[in-house]
Amino acid sequence: MYDVVIIGAGITGAMLCRKLSGYQLRIAVIEKENDTAEGATMANSAVIHTGYDPEDGTLKAELNVKGAQQYEAICRDLHCLYKTVGAYIAACGAEEEAQLDVLAARADARGIPYRRLDRAQALGQEPNLSDGVTAVLDFYTTAVVYPWEVANACLECACENGAELFLNAPCQAIQRDGDCYVIETPAGSFRTRYVVNAAGVHADAIHAMVAEPSWHVTPRRGEYYVLDKDTQPIRHIIFPVPSKEKGKGVLAIPTVYGNTLIGPNSDFVDDPDDNGTSEDGLNYVRANISKTLKNIPLNRSIRNFAGVRPTTTCPDFIVEEVAGAPHFIDAVSIESPGLASAPAVADKIIEILSASLELIPDASAVMTRKAPVVPAELSQAERNELIRSNPAYGKIICRCEQISEGEIVDCIRRTCGARTVKGVKKRVRPGMGRCQGGFCEPRVVEILARELGISPLEVVYDGQDSRILERENRV
Amino acid sequence: MKQVQAVIIGGGSAGLSAAVTLKKQGISDVLVIEKDEEPGGILEQCIHNGFGLQTFKEQLSGPAYAERFIKMAQEQNVKILLNTTVTKLTADRTVEYVNAEEGVVQVQAGAVILAVGCYERPRGGINITGTRPAGIYTAGQAQRYLNIDGYMVGKRVFILGSGDIGLIMARRMTLEGAKVIGVAELMPYSNGLPRNMKQCLEDFNIPLLLSHTVSKVFGKDRLERIEVVAVDENRNPIAGSEQYFDVDTLLLSVGLIPENHLADHAGIVMDPSTKGPAVDDRYMTSAEGIFACGNGLHVHDLVDFVTLQAERAAEGAAAYLKSGKRKGSALHIRNGNQISYCVPSQFYPEDPAEKLTVYFRVRTPLDRGTLVIRSGEQIIRQVKKQKLLPSVMEEAVLTAKQMAVLTDDITIEITEEG
Ligand SMILES: Cc1cc2nc3c(=O)[nH]c(=O)nc-3n(C[C@H](O)[C@H](O)[C@H](O)COP(=O)(O)OP(=O)(O)OC[C@H]3O[C@@H](n4cnc5c(N)ncnc54)[C@H](O)[C@@H]3O)c2cc1C
Ligand SMILES: Cc1cc2nc3c(=O)[nH]c(=O)nc-3n(C[C@H](O)[C@H](O)[C@H](O)COP(=O)(O)OP(=O)(O)OC[C@H]3O[C@@H](n4cnc5c(N)ncnc54)[C@H](O)[C@@H]3O)c2cc1C
Numbered sequence: 001m002y003d004v005v006i007i008g009a010g011i012t013g014a015m016l017c018r019k020l021s022g023y024q025l026r027i028a029v030i031e032k033e034n035d036t037a038e039g040a041t042m043a044n045s046a047v048i049h050t051g052y053d054p055e056d057g058t059l060k061a062e063l064n065v066k067g068a069q070q071y072e073a074i075c076r077d078l079h080c081l082y083k084t085v086g087a088y089i090a091a092c093g094a095e096e097e098a099q100l101d102v103l104a105a106r107a108d109a110r111g112i113p114y115r116r117l118d119r120a121q122a123l124g125q126e127p128n129l130s131d132g133v134t135a136v137l138d139f140y141t142t143a144v145v146y147p148w149e150v151a152n153a154c155l156e157c158a159c160e161n162g163a164e165l166f167l168n169a170p171c172q173a174i175q176r177d178g179d180c181y182v183i184e185t186p187a188g189s190f191r192t193r194y195v196v197n198a199a200g201v202h203a204d205a206i207h208a209m210v211a212e213p214s215w216h217v218t219p220r221r222g223e224y225y226v227l228d229k230d231t232q233p234i235r236h237i238i239f240p241v242p243s244k245e246k247g248k249g250v251l252a253i254p255t256v257y258g259n260t261l262i263g264p265n266s267d268f269v270d271d272p273d274d275n276g277t278s279e280d281g282l283n284y285v286r287a288n289i290s291k292t293l294k295n296i297p298l299n300r301s302i303r304n305f306a307g308v309r310p311t312t313t314c315p316d317f318i319v320e321e322v323a324g325a326p327h328f329i330d331a332v333s334i335e336s337p338g339l340a341s342a343p344a345v346a347d348k349i350i351e352i353l354s355a356s357l358e359l360i361p362d363a364s365a366v367m368t369r370k371a372p373v374v375p376a377e378l379s380q381a382e383r384n385e386l387i388r389s390n391p392a393y394g395k396i397i398c399r400c401e402q403i404s405e406g407e408i409v410d411c412i413r414r415t416c417g418a419r420t421v422k423g424v425k426k427r428v429r430p431g432m433g434r435c436q437g438g439f440c441e442p443r444v445v446e447i448l449a450r451e452l453g454i455s456p457l458e459v460v461y462d463g464q465d466s467r468i469l470e471r472e473n474r475v
Numbered sequence: 476m477k478q479v480q481a482v483i484i485g486g487g488s489a490g491l492s493a494a495v496t497l498k499k500q501g502i503s504d505v506l507v508i509e510k511d512e513e514p515g516g517i518l519e520q521c522i523h524n525g526f527g528l529q530t531f532k533e534q535l536s537g538p539a540y541a542e543r544f545i546k547m548a549q550e551q552n553v554k555i556l557l558n559t560t561v562t563k564l565t566a567d568r569t570v571e572y573v574n575a576e577e578g579v580v581q582v583q584a585g586a587v588i589l590a591v592g593c594y595e596r597p598r599g600g601i602n603i604t605g606t607r608p609a610g611i612y613t614a615g616q617a618q619r620y621l622n623i624d625g626y627m628v629g630k631r632v633f634i635l636g637s638g639d640i641g642l643i644m645a646r647r648m649t650l651e652g653a654k655v656i657g658v659a660e661l662m663p664y665s666n667g668l669p670r671n672m673k674q675c676l677e678d679f680n681i682p683l684l685l686s687h688t689v690s691k692v693f694g695k696d697r698l699e700r701i702e703v704v705a706v707d708e709n710r711n712p713i714a715g716s717e718q719y720f721d722v723d724t725l726l727l728s729v730g731l732i733p734e735n736h737l738a739d740h741a742g743i744v745m746d747p748s749t750k751g752p753a754v755d756d757r758y759m760t761s762a763e764g765i766f767a768c769g770n771g772l773h774v775h776d777l778v779d780f781v782t783l784q785a786e787r788a789a790e791g792a793a794a795y796l797k798s799g800k801r802k803g804s805a806l807h808i809r810n811g812n813q814i815s816y817c818v819p820s821q822f823y824p825e826d827p828a829e830k831l832t833v834y835f836r837v838r839t840p841l842d843r844g845t846l847v848i849r850s851g852e853q854i855i856r857q858v859k860k861q862k863l864l865p866s867v868m869e870e871a872v873l874t875a876k877q878m879a880v881l882t883d884d885i886t887i888e889i890t891e892e893g
Contacts, residue, residue, distance in 0.1 A: 226599065230739060276606040279690070279712075303599030305607065384578035391575030396560035399510060400736070404573075434736075436597035438613045442620055456626065461609035465696035468609050469626040470723075473651055 001191050002026045003357065005183055007171050007206055008198035009033075010041040011147060011339050012331050014154035015074075016196060016346040021161035022365045025357075028192070029155065029163065030185055032170030032202075034463050035423045036155050036416060037148035039200040041339070042426075043275060043307025044222070045253050045261065047087065047237055048143040049337040052107040052114070053248070059317045059348075064337045065110050067344035074343060075145060078153035079371040081256040087142035087237040088122065090292040092132040096241040100137045103242075107139070114139045128233050128295045142237060146256050147339050148426050153369050156416040161365045165416060166190075168464060171199070174209040174328075181210075181328065194327045194357060196349060200310040201272035203332035210325040215314040215333065219272040222264025223281040223306040228434050229258040231300045233293070240292050248336065250288040252296065257401075257429070262289050262296060269308065277304045302434050309335045317341070319348045327356065372411070372428075375404055397447070398440040400433025408444060412451045419452065421445060422462040445469070480504035481792055482570045482584040484561045484737065487516020488778050489769025489785040490590035491544035491553075496789035497588075498551035502796060506582070507548070507555040508572050514548070514555055515541035516592055517615070517770075518778065520622045523643055525670070529779035540778060564589075564737045566762040586764045586792040589738055589752065590785065591771035595640075596730040603635075605691040610698030614640040614728040618647070627651055629724025633701055634658040635689045637665040637672075639776055639866075641728025646675035655679070656720050659687040659703055661710055664840045666866050668776055688712070689725065698723055731774040738767065748816035749773040755805055756822035756831050757791025758784065763800070766792050773818050773834070780834070780868060784818075802826040806881060811888025813837050813844070815865065824882070827875040834870055835887055837863045844889040846871055851883040863889065 004020060006013040009031035017029050031038075051065035075082035091097045100116070107114050115138050122136040123129055129136075159165055169187035174195065183190040197206045207213040227233070232254070240249035246266065253261040265284040282304060289296055312318070312333040322328045329352055331345055338345070353359065375383050375393050386406075387394035393406035411418050411427035418424040421431070424444050431437030431444070445468060449456040460466045481497050483490045486509030497505045513519060518526070521537030528534060531543070548555065559574035568584045595613035612620075612628055618640060620626045632653050634641045637660040645655045658676060663686045665672050676683055684703065690712055691702040705716035733751035744761035746753040751772045752760040759766050768781070768788035775781045803825030808817050817835045841863040848856040848871055855877055863869065871887050 230736075273695070276691075276693075277604040279604050282602060282604065301599050301602065302597060304602055304604070380579050383573075387573075387575060387578040394573050394575035394578055395558060396510065396562070396573060399560060399734075402560070402562055434597075435594040436599060438595045438597060438616050441616060442624055446624070456624070460696075463696040466609035467697060468628065469620060470629050471627050472625060473621060473627045474625040 001180065001193070002028050003192065004194040004196060004353070005030060005190050005192040006196045006198055007183070008039070008200055009036040009151065009155060009165065010039045010198060010200050011037070011151045011342040012334050012345055013196070013198035014151040015342040016198065016331070016349055017158040017163050018154035018367070019346045019350060021158035021163045022362060022367055024360045024362045027158070027163040028166060028190055030166045030169040030171060030183065030187070030190065032168070034167055034420060034460070035418075035426070036165070037151040037426070040307050040310055041147050041151050043305050044147060044336070044339060045251060045264065046144050046147050046255060046339070047253060048145060048340045050112045050139050050142050051110055051337070051340070052103050052112050052139060053242055053337070056106065059319065060337065060341070061110070063317060063341040063344040063348060065112070066347070067341035070343040071143065071145070071340070075150065077367055078150065078157060078369045080145060080150045080153050082143055082145055083256045084141060084143045085236055085254050086138055086140040087239060088126065089137040089139070089239045089241060090122070090129060090133045091135045091241050092291065093134055097135050099241045100135060103137060112139065113141055126234060126236060126238065128293050129238070130290060130292055130294045133292060138236070144237070144253060144256055152416055152427065156414060157367065157369045159415045160369075161362070171206060171209070174206070176210070176325075194329065194353060196329045196331060198331045200334070201308050203310060203330065204312070207322065207330060207332065210328050211322050215312045215318070217272060217310055217312050219269050219274070220309040220311045221267050221269045221274065221281065221306050222309060223277045223285060224261050224263030224304060225282070225285065225298055225301040226303040226305070227260040227262065227297060228300045228302050231260060231297045232258060233260060233296050238292050250285055250291070252289060252293055257432070262298065264307070272308060275306045275308050277306045281306070302436060311335045317345065319345055319352070321352055329353070373407065375407070376402065397443045398430030398433065400435050401429045403428050403430045405447065408447050409451060412448065418448070420460050420462050421448065421468065424448065476569070477580070477582045478585075479506045479582050480585045480796060481506070481588065482582060483507045483588045483590055484564070484570070485509065485516065485590035485592055485769070485771065486514035486555055486557070487590060487592050487769060488518055488541060488544060488781050489592070489771070490516070490588070491541070491548050492782040492785035493588045493590055493768060493789040493792075494553040495544065495547045495551055496786045497793055498553060500790060500793035502793050505553050507553055508559050508561050508570070509555060509557050510560045512558055514545050514557070520615070520619050522622050523647070526778050529777075530782050561737060564741045564765070566741050566743070566765070568764050585796050586766065588788055588792055589760075589765065589767040589771050590769045591734045591737065593731040593733050593770035593774050595727070596732055598727060601727075601729050603689055603692060605693055606695060608692070608694040608696055608698045610694065610723050611692065611725045611727065614638070614644045614726045617726050618644055621647065621651070627653060629653060631656060631722040632724040632726060633689070633720055633722045634726045634728060636660060636728035636730070637667045637683065638728035638730065639667045639671050641726055642667045642671040642675040644726055644728070645681050646679060649679050649681070653724075655681050656722055657682045657684055659684045659689055661686070661688045661706060664865070668866055669864070690717070692725065698725055701725060731770065733771050733773060735771070741765070746816070746820055748810055749818060753821070754819045756819050756828060757794065758788035758819065759791055759795065764795055773816065776866060776868065784834070807884040808833055809884055809886045811847070811849070811886040813839070813841065813889040813891070814887055817887055822878065824878050827878040829875055831873045831878060832870050833873070833887060834868050836865055836868055837889060838865065840864050841889060841891060844891045847888050847890055848873065848885055849888065850881050850885045855885070860889070
């Protein structure tokens with residue numbers, strides 16, 4: 001019997017799981033995919049918004065501000081990258097400048113630091129701003145993270161504290177049985193006192209298993225270009241002025257590793273799992289980035305991707321116990337800024353749980369994560385010492401990102417470690433560079449097979465059926 | 476810091492040829508640094524025949540061609556560090572490498588030859604829309620899986636791009652039992668060598684769809700289906716021309732790009748038309764004492780030219796080690812009408828070689844035209860040419876006598892007869 005089962009291993013479920021793992025509780029996370037962070041958490045703008053954007057009086061505004069404040073410390077504890085790059089909101093003309101005043105007033109009220117820059121000042125920092133940009137609000141504490149790294153690190157930390165993660169375990173049915181719930185999955189059934197629904201775009205289906213939802217998910221897709229890191233056309237995140245209809249608009253984002261993201265658009269899609277890219281979507285991104293920026297080298301794109309926002313018919317986050325289903329808690333409608341808000345969403349859920357569940361801190365719980373070994377961050381002497389103790393750190397597998405065999409092996413062997421080629425790529429980056437794995441994928445397949453004790457034929461790219469090799473063919 | 480006379484980065488056919496030539500030129504202290512377990516580079520996975528017709532006057536397989544140079548290198552006592560990756564190069568010729576035995580090491584080189592090869596343009600470089608399933612490979616990646624690791628990647632295959640590796644893989648996968656449904660090429664002409672068009676597609680009845688591209692892919696876990704469209708003369712998709720093919724494998728053969736990362740970070744000037752470093756007639760880059768050759772300089776379709784140019788680069792490096800800076804200043808060689816690139820792109824008229832061979836490619840196929848070498852308004856040479864193809868590298872030659880009198884940059888162009 002579990003105390004809490006969390007459905008969904010995205011950032012919402014992961015942050016909650018880590019925080020809960022500090023208490024004496026038996027916790028499980030069940031995830032339908034073959035790795036952690038495969039939903040919206042895998043494909044978004046990665047921005048830790050400081051919280052000036054959501055409307056006054058919303059849960060979004062409250063949790064965004066509180067969540068963002070915790071991020072830097074969480075990333076430090078978990079040894080995740082957190083890079084304060086600053087966000088420019090670029091206004092074009094008087095009308096948009098008036099909008100900046102609205103954002104500034106909100107920021108003042110919420111204690112969020114910013115400064116105003118005139119065109120010349122902004123251009124001094126960002127020479128590729130478009131000719132139309134007349135003024136900028138600089139939210140200089142805004143940061144970027146690797147969202148899936150944070151989610152996975154949270155789960156690693158939680159599992160080290162005894163939480164259990166079940167992959168390939170889609171929740172198919174939930175029955176109420178006396179005081180508890182029984183969750184059915186192909187990986188077994190889970191009996192639990194509390195359920196948290198953090199299933200992203202599928203949250204309405206999960207909710208419907210216990211009660212009729214008064215809202216439903218209206219999935220909205222956002223598509224991106226990823227630019228080669230040798231290009232670096234911007235240093236700050238560049239936003240257009242937000243609008244009611246178009247949300248945050250098309251942005252340019254410097255990632256933690258120096259690539260640049262350009263996107264997203266915002267298109268309703270019928271299928272919540274439809275994270276494919278489209279010609280129209282990418283054309284929209286291409287056309288609209290020119291509002292705020294020029295000289296963006298989209299011809300140096302190394303990849304496109306898309307993510308689906310778990311938007312619902314409710315304009316705000318929904319974090320509450322479901323009416324008519326006691327001890328079943330929704331963490332749904334977590335669209336942007338859901339990444340930034342996740343720590344505070346978790347706190348809010350814990351507050352709800354604490355009304356009926358006794359939360360006793362677990363003195364043995366460790367809320368930090370063992371630092372991964374990153375040879376590139378060491379001094380030459382330290383690196384040589386490391387290679388002497390384990391020569392695999394001296395064998396470079398990925399030549400674009402200069403990742404050693406030792407780092408790949410580590411990311412497979414860790415708790416919540418990589419099981420797939422994409423899992424390795426998410427954790428230590430071979431295949432994220434300009435050749436996109438052309439050279440190193442065969443080597444990664446070989447290492448995964450060896451470490452997992454399986455045949456290379458069984459190694460998958462991502463999902464359980466995404467096999468890479470068809471059959472042996474020895475000459 | 477350790478001093479080495481000459482460091483060669485990359486132990487493929489370019490690096491090995493350069494090493495052997497340096498030794499023959501009397502440079503005794505030569506170090507080749509190679510990332511892989513074995514020297515030979517891309518040749519090791521090219522098990523088909525068709526290498527060395529010019530160099531050895533016989534048809535060899537890739538590994539056999541490489542083997543000859545590995546042997547020569549051994550005979551010349553060339554030191555090759557394997558499993559060793561160069562992680563940094565600076566303009567003052569410090570080379571940083573890392574391997575399991577020595578860790579991170581810096582060496583100071585008298586001369587450096589970049590022979591780092593190229594990489595394949597990935598899916599993201601061409602913006603095919605749709606899902607991101609397994610089953611999409613670059614052609615060279617599938618070739619490595621098949622020829623080195625011993626695995627077939629799929630059963631029903633489509634190939635995008637008519638580059639040589641794609642064509643060779645069409646034949647290879649057919650012979651190994653896969654069904655190759657077709658090859659789509661964006662341009663109205665093929666990008667592969669004519670002999671590969673014949674031997675790899677026509678002989679196996681594999682259809683080639685010119686002016687077509689793959690616009691979208693479908694499938695969640697593994698590729699299931701692709702959308703192919705015809706394109707107009709501006710390469711835009713033609714609405715209503717969509718065709719669908721159920722395939723589990725898509726190979727991309729959509730371009731090779733010189734691996735220019737090390738050079739770029741050393742501040743070496745790049746030639747935007749080749750995407751490799753700009754070099755002079757001794758294959759020296761903008762950084763003194765750093766030379767470049769092979770696919771890391773510009774992409775070659777025939778290994779014989781790789782060998783030839785690597786030898787020139789090694790002679791250049793040897794000359795530099797013996798006598799340092801050259802006399803006079805350089806003139807540029809510019810891409811004129813119909814020329815997509817020229818290598819080298821500079822030469823020294825006051826210090827001319829016996830002859831200067833400029834390698835170039837045309838932008839579009841031309842039945843006939845006249846190759847014109849101009850210096851300002853003055854025409855230095857004209858040669859009638861037939862059947863010029865972008866996939867076939869051409870040569871323009873200048874003699875020492877012709878060069879010595881030049882004071883202006885030269886332009887290479889093709890005038891079309893009309
Ligand atoms: C294009 C885009 C840009 C964005 N940009 C930002 C940004 O810059 N900053 C920001 O703060 N936020 C941003 N967001 C929002 C942010 O990404 C999301 O709010 C956040 O990732 C939501 O996390 P989650 O864990 O709730 O959902 P998800 O990450 O979607 O996780 C839900 C998980 O539940 C699993 N699941 C679903 N059904 C089942 C089932 N039946 N059984 C078991 N498991 C199931 C899914 O597989 C998935 O792993 C953006 C979102 C998008 C799409
Ligand atoms: C699939 C294919 C088919 C071909 N078919 C033919 C044919 O039929 N006939 C023909 O004549 N020619 C053919 N060619 C052309 C020719 O063989 C190649 O262009 C030539 O071998 C390239 O040699 P290279 O040394 O420049 O590059 P490569 O062989 O790629 O060698 C570069 C080497 O540098 C190493 N390296 C790169 N970066 C680093 C670093 N940082 N540190 C250390 N080492 C590094 C790499 O590991 C590699 O071994 C073919 C080419 C290909 C790709």
